[in-house]
Amino acid sequence: MTDKKMDIIRALKRAGNNPISGEELGGILGISRTMVWKYMKALGEEGYVIRSSPGSGHVLVSAPDKLYPSEIMDGLDTSIIGGDIRYFDEVDSTNDVAKKMGSSSDEGTVVIAEMQDSGRGRKGGHWMSPRGGVWMSVILKPNVVPAYAPRFTLMAGVAVAKAIRGLGVEASLKWPNDVLIGDKKVCGILTEMDAECDQINFVIIGIGINVNVLIEELSEDLRSSSTSLSEIKGEELDRIAFVQALLRALEDEYIRSKTSGFDSILEEWRSLSSTIGRDVDVVTPQRIIRGKAVGITENGTLLVETAEGLEEIVAGSCIHG
Amino acid sequence: MTDKKMDIIRALKRAGNNPISGEELGGILGISRTMVWKYMKALGEEGYVIRSSPGSGHVLVSAPDKLYPSEIMDGLDTSIIGGDIRYFDEVDSTNDVAKKMGSSSDEGTVVIAEMQDSGRGRKGGHWMSPRGGVWMSVILKPNVVPAYAPRFTLMAGVAVAKAIRGLGVEASLKWPNDVLIGDKKVCGILTEMDAECDQINFVIIGIGINVNVLIEELSEDLRSSSTSLSEIKGEELDRIAFVQALLRALEDEYIRSKTSGFDSILEEWRSLSSTIGRDVDVVTPQRIIRGKAVGITENGTLLVETAEGLEEIVAGSCIHG
Numbered sequence: 001m002t003d004k005k006m007d008i009i010r011a012l013k014r015a016g017n018n019p020i021s022g023e024e025l026g027g028i029l030g031i032s033r034t035m036v037w038k039y040m041k042a043l044g045e046e047g048y049v050i051r052s053s054p055g056s057g058h059v060l061v062s063a064p065d066k067l068y069p070s071e072i073m074d075g076l077d078t079s080i081i082g083g084d085i086r087y088f089d090e091v092d093s094t095n096d097v098a099k100k101m102g103s104s105s106d107e108g109t110v111v112i113a114e115m116q117d118s119g120r121g122r123k124g125g126h127w128m129s130p131r132g133g134v135w136m137s138v139i140l141k142p143n144v145v146p147a148y149a150p151r152f153t154l155m156a157g158v159a160v161a162k163a164i165r166g167l168g169v170e171a172s173l174k175w176p177n178d179v180l181i182g183d184k185k186v187c188g189i190l191t192e193m194d195a196e197c198d199q200i201n202f203v204i205i206g207i208g209i210n211v212n213v214l215i216e217e218l219s220e221d222l223r224s225s226s227t228s229l230s231e232i233k234g235e236e237l238d239r240i241a242f243v244q245a246l247l248r249a250l251e252d253e254y255i256r257s258k259t260s261g262f263d264s265i266l267e268e269w270r271s272l273s274s275t276i277g278r279d280v281d282v283v284t285p286q287r288i289i290r291g292k293a294v295g296i297t298e299n300g301t302l303l304v305e306t307a308e309g310l311e312e313i314v315a316g317s318c319i320h321g
Numbered sequence: 322m323t324d325k326k327m328d329i330i331r332a333l334k335r336a337g338n339n340p341i342s343g344e345e346l347g348g349i350l351g352i353s354r355t356m357v358w359k360y361m362k363a364l365g366e367e368g369y370v371i372r373s374s375p376g377s378g379h380v381l382v383s384a385p386d387k388l389y390p391s392e393i394m395d396g397l398d399t400s401i402i403g404g405d406i407r408y409f410d411e412v413d414s415t416n417d418v419a420k421k422m423g424s425s426s427d428e429g430t431v432v433i434a435e436m437q438d439s440g441r442g443r444k445g446g447h448w449m450s451p452r453g454g455v456w457m458s459v460i461l462k463p464n465v466v467p468a469y470a471p472r473f474t475l476m477a478g479v480a481v482a483k484a485i486r487g488l489g490v491e492a493s494l495k496w497p498n499d500v501l502i503g504d505k506k507v508c509g510i511l512t513e514m515d516a517e518c519d520q521i522n523f524v525i526i527g528i529g530i531n532v533n534v535l536i537e538e539l540s541e542d543l544r545s546s547s548t549s550l551s552e553i554k555g556e557e558l559d560r561i562a563f564v565q566a567l568l569r570a571l572e573d574e575y576i577r578s579k580t581s582g583f584d585s586i587l588e589e590w591r592s593l594s595s596t597i598g599r600d601v602d603v604v605t606p607q608r609i610i611r612g613k614a615v616g617i618t619e620n621g622t623l624l625v626e627t628a629e630g631l632e633e634i635v636a637g638s639c640i641h642g
Contacts, residue, residue: 099515100421123520145635146467150518176518190517194420197471197497197512197621198636199444300518314466315519 004029005039006070009048012060013074019057063240067112067134071240072247080108081138081251088113091135093120095192095206098137102194102202105139110247112136119208121188122177128219132212132230134243138205138250142258146195149203150300151262153177153191154269156205159249160187161272166245169232172274175293175302175318179209180274183320184227186210207246212236266298279321280304282313289313325350326360327391330369333381334395340378384561388433388455392561393568401429402459402572409434412456414441416513416527419458423515423523426460431568433457440529442509443498449540453533453551455564459526459571463579467516470524471621472583474498474512475590477526480570481508482593487566490553493595496614496623496639500530501595504641505548507531528567533557587619600642601625603634610634 007029011020022033022040029036040050040058047064063071069085076082084106091097091113098111113136116129129135140152157173164171164179164186171187172180179187190206210228218226230236257265270276275293282289282304291306302313328350332341343354343361350357361371361379368385384392390406397403405427412418412434419432434457437450450456461473478494485492485500485507492508493501500508511527531549539547551557578586591597596614603610603625612627623634 096424103417122517146470146514146516149467149516153518192515192517192522193467195467195470195514195516196443197474197514201513 004031004035005043005046006074008036008039008043009060009063009070010074012050012058015059017059019053019059021057024057065236065239067114067239067243069112072112072243076244076247078108078247078251080254082108082110082247084109086111090115090117092116092118093206094135094137095120095190095204098139098204098206099192099194102139102204105202107139107141107202108251109139110136111139112243116208120190120206122190127188127190127208128222129208130213130217132210132214132217133228134207134209134211134239134246136207136243138207138247139202140205140254141202142200144200145198146193146200147299149191149193149195149200150176151257151265151298152203152205153189154296154300155253155257155262155265156189156191156207156250158265158268158272159246159253160189160207160209163242163246163249164229166249167229167233167237167242169229171272173269173272174320175273175275175296176300176315181227181229181232183225183274185225186227186229186232205250209246211239211242262298266296270296275302275318275320281319281321282316283319284313284316289316293318325352325356326364326367327395329357329360329364330381330384330391331395333371333379336380338380340374340380342378345378386557386560388435388560388564390433393431393433393564397565397568399429399568399572401575403429403431403568405430407432411436411438413437413439414527415456415458416441416511416525419460419525419527420513420515423460423525426523428460428462428523429572430460431457432460433564437529441511441527443511448509448511448529449543450529451534451538453531453535453538453557454549455528455530455532455560455567457528457564459528459568460523461526461575462523463521465521466519467514467521468620470512470514470516470521471497472578472586472619473524473526474510475617475621476574476578476583476586477510477512477528477571479586479589479593480567480574481510481528481530484563484567484570485550487570488550488554488558488563490550492593494590494593495641496594496596496617497621497636502548502550502553504546504595506546507548507550507553526571530567532560532563583619587617591617596623596639596641602640602642603637604640605634605637610637614639 022036025036026033049061051059094111115131116135119127119129121127160179161171177189187209193203194201212230213228280293291304294305295303304311343357347354347357370382372380390408415432436452437456440448440450442448481500482492498510508530514524515522533551534549601614612625615626616624625632
């Protein structure tokens with residue numbers, strides 16, 4: 001959306017139920033009434049409902065259910081994350097787009113889409129991303145070594161869990177990269193990086209959340225293990241408000257990791273986790289490790305107490321017992 | 322270069338000093354004499370000198386001094402590296418091009434350029450890449466964790482040193498990523514990766530070698546610490562033959578790392594290194610470590626015996642004493 005259209009929406013929002021005339025809008029934006037009319041028409045095509053009464057003016061009736069950057073940025077009080085938001089109606093994968101943009105983008109740039117055709121999970125797995133969800137990738141440029149990459153998955157998990165809890169829903173974290181409600185998955189996180197051997201150029205934190213997703217729209221094999229926020233709440237959520245809360249939470253955690261160190265985030269991950277304290281089976285390419293999950297390290301590895309002793313697991317699929 | 326042009330060059334090379342007629346070439350390639358003539362003209366524009374005598378035929382007199390994929394691939398007996406070679410006369414950075422292509426490219430794809438406008442060294446440093454050098458990036462897709470990335474720098478160093486030694490020039494390896502002749506830099510290696518937290522999607526091994534580079538063309542601050550193969554040999558080298566030898570050496574080391582394990586490469590790195598056994602100052606962002614370099618680990622870290630004991634250094638600039 002162009003800046004002028006954003007400005008019109010802002011002016012209309014500010015005016016609330018008081019009509020603003022085309023002349024007044026033109027004055028605020030420094031454009032002609034003809035241009036105001038053109039933008040109004042374009043806004044209507046984008047799904048904004050604007051009531052126009054000859055002689056009095058225009059009133060914004062409703063905004064479309066779209067993740068438009070102008071809507072997300074309106075009232076977003078972050079200083080790093082969301083300074084630049086790139087919107088796509090449909091995209092292969094927001095992580096792939098973010099990766100291509102990464103080196104030339106500002107830290108905190110967000111790529112967001114209404115749907116993904118080839119959303120990815122860990123190790124190239126497919127991630128279903130129908131309309132109604134929030135599919136986004138955040139570009140960060142921390143000055144750290146590649147070995148720290150798993151920290152961003154943990155950090156994002158904490159932020160997502162907090163944003164969901166802000167809606168009054170009990171979300172928990174499942175190692176390594178899922179957010180659950182009860183025992184069902186509502187969100188997956190895929191952190192990727194572009195790095196030299198000893199320094200990350202940038203990380204991409206991919207976050208996919210079933211917000212207003214109809215579970216029947218997911219493939220059959222996923223339905224029994226997945227849920228969505230709308231299914232839990234029994235109503236559709238305001239996705240814009242949710243994304244704003246999530247970006248806010250992400251920024252809070254990111255700043256916390258920089259100022260207070262990663263330990264406090266790790267501590268919170270543990271307390272939000274439904275994996276720790278649980279009997280688990282962890283499937284790795286080599287074998288299945290069975291035992292009780294007793295902790296997580298700052299490198300993101302899971303500690304499992306097995307019959308043979310304590311095991312530290314770098315990567316695997318975790319099945320809660 | 323199109324396949325047909327490559328086929329013409331191959332046919333001419335095979336014929337040596339025996340002229341081939343346009344009709345004969347057309348027959349071999351399955352195209353008309355008019356098309357043969359068109360391709361001949363295009364080849365002339367690319368710098369190939371072809372002597373054509375009416376009535377007898379065509380003889381290849383000389384190929385241009387260009388790193389054309391068709392020339393590199395002609396006689397290249399590798400099975401992984403160089404199966405696909407992308408050529409640029411001028412490019413910002415071959416690593417950047419390779420990074421963008423990485424996920425959709427075959428393992429072993431090479432990006433090569435006559436010059437780079439924004440060649441990069443470690444930590445975003447500039448790398449001067451004038452004409453005459455070999456500036457290339459190799460895409461590998463090993464199934465390993467991100468922590469193994471430094472191994473590819475060491476592996477490439479061994480391959481470059483061997484390729485240079487194949488010319489009868491004593492090259493040595495300087496930690497972490499340079500190849501020296503005497504105490505002057507002839508090559509730098511920049512390994513980058515696209516990775517998930519626990520798995521590399523692909524690595525890019527960037528290799529910049531001053532082959533036929535005039536040292537006077539480098540910026541003044543680099544001249545005293547740099548050399549080129551042509552300076553050492555006192556004559557220009559056949560860059561195509563050198564690139565072929567290098568790709569061959571890279572593939573040998575890569576296969577060795579997969580079949581015999583990384584230890585044998587590490588052992589060779591040590592024996593080719595002029596850092597090990599040397600008094601060094603290692604400059605890190607935090608401090609300068611002074612001591613004797615006594616070893617290197619499989620993670621690419623340098624072991625330095627200091628007055629205070631043994632130090633393991635992950636990253637830094639090494640100054641040979």
